[in-house]
Amino acid sequence: MREFGYQRVSDVADAVALLGADPDARFxxxxxxxxxxxxxxxxxxxxxxxxxxxxxxxxxxxxxxxLRIGATVTNSDLAAHPEVRRRYPALTQAVLAGASGQLxxxxxxxxxxxxxxxxxYFADVTKPCNKRLPGSGCPxxxxxxxxxxxxxxxxxxxxxxxxxxxxALTAFDAVxxxxxxxxxxxxxxxxxxxxxxxxxxxxTALPPGALITGVTLPPAPVxxxxxxxxxxxxxxxxxxxxxxxxxxxxxxxxxHDVRLAFGAVASxxxxxxxxxxxxxxAPAGGETFxxxxxAELATAKPLPHNGYKVTLMRxxxxxxxxxxxxxxxx
Amino acid sequence: MAPAPSSTYSAITLxxxxxxxxxxxxxxxxxxxxxxxRLDLTGTKKxxxxxxxxxxxxxxxxxRAVSCLQLAxxxxxxxxxxxxxxxxxxxxxxxxxxxxxxxxxxxxxxxPGQICSAVAVLEEHAAGxxxxxxxxxxxxxxxxxxxxxxxxxxxxxxLCRCGAYVSIVQAVARAAATDATDAETAEAENTAEAVx
Numbered sequence: 001m002r003e004f005g006y007q008r009v010s011d012v013a014d015a016v017a018l019l020g021a022d023p024d025a026r027f028x029x030x031x032x033x034x035x036x037x038x039x040x041x042x043x044x045x046x047x048x049x050x051x052x053x054x055x056x057x058x059x060x061x062x063x064x065x066x067l068r069i070g071a072t073v074t075n076s077d078l079a080a081h082p083e084v085r086r087r088y089p090a091l092t093q094a095v096l097a098g099a100s101g102q103l104x105x106x107x108x109x110x111x112x113x114x115x116x117x118x119x120x121y122f123a124d125v126t127k128p129c130n131k132r133l134p135g136s137g138c139p140x141x142x143x144x145x146x147x148x149x150x151x152x153x154x155x156x157x158x159x160x161x162x163x164x165x166x167x168a169l170t171a172f173d174a175v176x177x178x179x180x181x182x183x184x185x186x187x188x189x190x191x192x193x194x195x196x197x198x199x200x201x202x203x204t205a206l207p208p209g210a211l212i213t214g215v216t217l218p219p220a221p222v223x224x225x226x227x228x229x230x231x232x233x234x235x236x237x238x239x240x241x242x243x244x245x246x247x248x249x250x251x252x253x254x255x256h257d258v259r260l261a262f263g264a265v266a267s268x269x270x271x272x273x274x275x276x277x278x279x280x281x282a283p284a285g286g287e288t289f290x291x292x293x294x295a296e297l298a299t300a301k302p303l304p305h306n307g308y309k310v311t312l313m314r315x316x317x318x319x320x321x322x323x324x325x326x327x328x329x330x
Numbered sequence: 331m332a333p334a335p336s337s338t339y340s341a342i343t344l345x346x347x348x349x350x351x352x353x354x355x356x357x358x359x360x361x362x363x364x365x366x367x368r369l370d371l372t373g374t375k376k377x378x379x380x381x382x383x384x385x386x387x388x389x390x391x392x393x394r395a396v397s398c399l400q401l402a403x404x405x406x407x408x409x410x411x412x413x414x415x416x417x418x419x420x421x422x423x424x425x426x427x428x429x430x431x432x433x434x435x436x437x438x439x440x441x442p443g444q445i446c447s448a449v450a451v452l453e454e455h456a457a458g459x460x461x462x463x464x465x466x467x468x469x470x471x472x473x474x475x476x477x478x479x480x481x482x483x484x485x486x487x488x489l490c491r492c493g494a495y496v497s498i499v500q501a502v503a504r505a506a507a508t509d510a511t512d513a514e515t516a517e518a519e520n521t522a523e524a525v526x
Contacts, residue, residue: 003338006357006403028404035360035399036380048357050404076393080459082469089467096462100487101454102384102447105393106400236462236486 005047020181020209029111065219071110090226094168097230110212117159131200146305152266157200170269171245171261178210193268222249222257240264242312248324250284272296293317342406347415362397373413384488387443394450413442425505434501436492
């Protein structure tokens with residue numbers, strides 16, 4: 001590991017100033033991803049600015065009915081929060097489906113959004129990787145890619161974003177707040193991760209040196225009936241091979257409102273807007289759900305070894321929406 | 331604000347099991363390595379050293395964490411509890427006793443991490459935290475019963491290569507029951523005192 005300086009900050013302005021003064025510096029939150037990557041040499045910061053003690057650890061309801069989640073709130077505290085469990089149960093389920101109890105106690109909301117892909121070629125510094133070393137190539141396209149992207153990938157990178165939390169946040173239209181030396185800003189999570197294109201190394205639309213300060217969930221009555229389902233290669237403590245966050249509101253047998261997002265299929269949490277368009281106003285039943293899945297997956301471009309994901313996601317859409325419709329009818 | 335000093339090491343004080351330890355650490359030092367290599371607290375084990383096995387589990391401010399991904403310098407100011415701090419004198423923690431009584435181990439290498447994790451699992455459950463196998467996570471549903479399925483999910487961050495999981499689950503269940511009995515006994519005693 002490269003030697004590095006360390007500084008703990010208790011003030012957002014100090015944090016932003018320190019990072020702005022040093023392009024080789026990184027913010028340290030829970031460290032569950034960054035420290036791991038530093039051990040393997042994927043990340044080689046010259047300085048860590050420890051932001052864990054910043055006063056950004058609150059979850060608050062705002063006057064307009066939104067829920068504001070501070071960036072240093074731990075995954076555990078987010079999942080356990082009564083308002084999250086009541087108003088956005090799929091978010092609690094998504095967080096609890098990720099990592100382990102130990103890691104959820106350490107990891108933070110801001111860090112979760114910035115975590116790196118678990119693509120084996122990205123993690124191995126002896127291999128080419130366009131994300132880690134732009135222009136060096138992508139061995140995954142011809143190599144090991146059974147857990148890689150089927151949606152929105154490019155010839156330059158087929159890695160998937162590993163977050164579970166981000167999938168539920170994307171379904172519920174979360175907005176990311178950040179601070180820079182030039183002042184604060186906001187980014188809808190839908191615009192937070194740019195398309196891969198030929199720049200897979202540009203992973204977020206955050207300005208350079210920006211510090212995520214929080215995430216805001218707008219009011220979404222539909223989210224009260226929501227579910228996160230994750231498929232993985234073992235029963236617990238593994239990254240997804242496919243996941244879905246879904247919320248459904250049915251009135252008189254017709255889909256009144258719906259939210260759908262997919263995980264582990266793209267370089268970012270994938271909002272399934274084509275599917276949502278098919279669903280809104282249509283009868284809440286199996287045929288509609290299957291048509292919605294088809295609509296979203298029509299643009300899927302599976303690689304030789306990950307075609308199963310198309311079937312998997314279709315089944316997840318139909319299965320979870322069917323369960324939610326049955327629950328709504330109760 | 332002026333750029334930070336470029337030093338790559340710091341003099342720190344760690345609060346471990348109620349005692350203060352002063353040491354100078356290279357910033358690259360993980361809490362796990364500081365405990366084992368610098369402070370001779372070797373009860374905490376190194377397994378994978380990349381946050382995947384749970385052998386190095388300790389408590390940070392009362393919550394379980396993997397010490398292999400925790401930088402020592404960033405642990406300054408926090409209350410650290412290791413396996414060495416679980417017993418009260420000669421009296422084992424109820425979780426330790428349950429692991430002993432029910433053979434919740436085979437080779438024992440993962441056991442300190444399993445025990446630290448289990449201690450935290452009981453507290454998380456008592457605080458009403460749901461898990462990934464909890465059917466209804468809404469607060470109105472109340473805390474789920476600590477079934478074998480719940481214990482397995484909550485303990486899934488601790489791997490046991492010997493495969494002693496069956497007895498580990500039993501030990502955690504036994505400790506949970508002991509906890510509940512203690513609480514009921516204490517409550518009964520309080521009630522008795524109040525009546526008297």
